[in-house]
Amino acid sequence: MPPKLAEQIDLQGRRHLLDLGGGPGTYAIHFCQANPELRATIIDRPMTINFAAQAIKFFGLQERIDFLGDDFIGASIKGEYDVVWLSQVLHGYGPEQCRRIIAKAVEALSPGGMIMVHDFFLSEGKDGPLFPALFSLNMLICNQVGRSYSEREISDILSENGVRDLTRLPFVGPDESCVLCGKV
């Protein structure tokens, strides 16, 4: 799925992607493979570094992808980025934390930068589609604050933070995941 997605997103002219909560770097790797001019920084908890290092090495991308082990809520995000990729992270948090995370992600962008949020979006009635609704229930059971969000909820937070030209990409991933995209 990540290679298919990476082919469908136009990152031409973009130079530095921040993969916030990027885990093992699956998406950073495939975005870099699809875009030879792009480099990427993954920020995730320090315990993830070994998985990311192995994956990055496997694809021979050590020169283009680096990993910062930190809690991105507490840490200030250094560096200049023209793309932020936020994938499957917001559903782990309640609305207030999502606001903080999105504000930080947007702050990390240089003017003209692009933010993409990939997640399981609920319909506006919040009773479907099936997988995002079940996943929301799963998050409620697991950590009490996380849940799935509707496209409107996330778009509103992005707009409050100055993100414009918001669109939902035509891509639909496994379990009905979708990508919301905008620019600052």
Ligand SMILES: C[S@@+](CC[C@H](N)C(=O)[O-])C[C@H]1O[C@@H](n2cnc3c(N)ncnc32)[C@H](O)[C@@H]1O
């Ligand atoms: C569900 S995984 C998604 C991984 C990857 N983005 C993807 O889509 O395959 C969520 C990731 O966010 C990271 N994460 C969540 N909150 C974080 C925080 N406050 N600081 C650093 N990493 C965080 C987790 O460690 C985990 O790797």
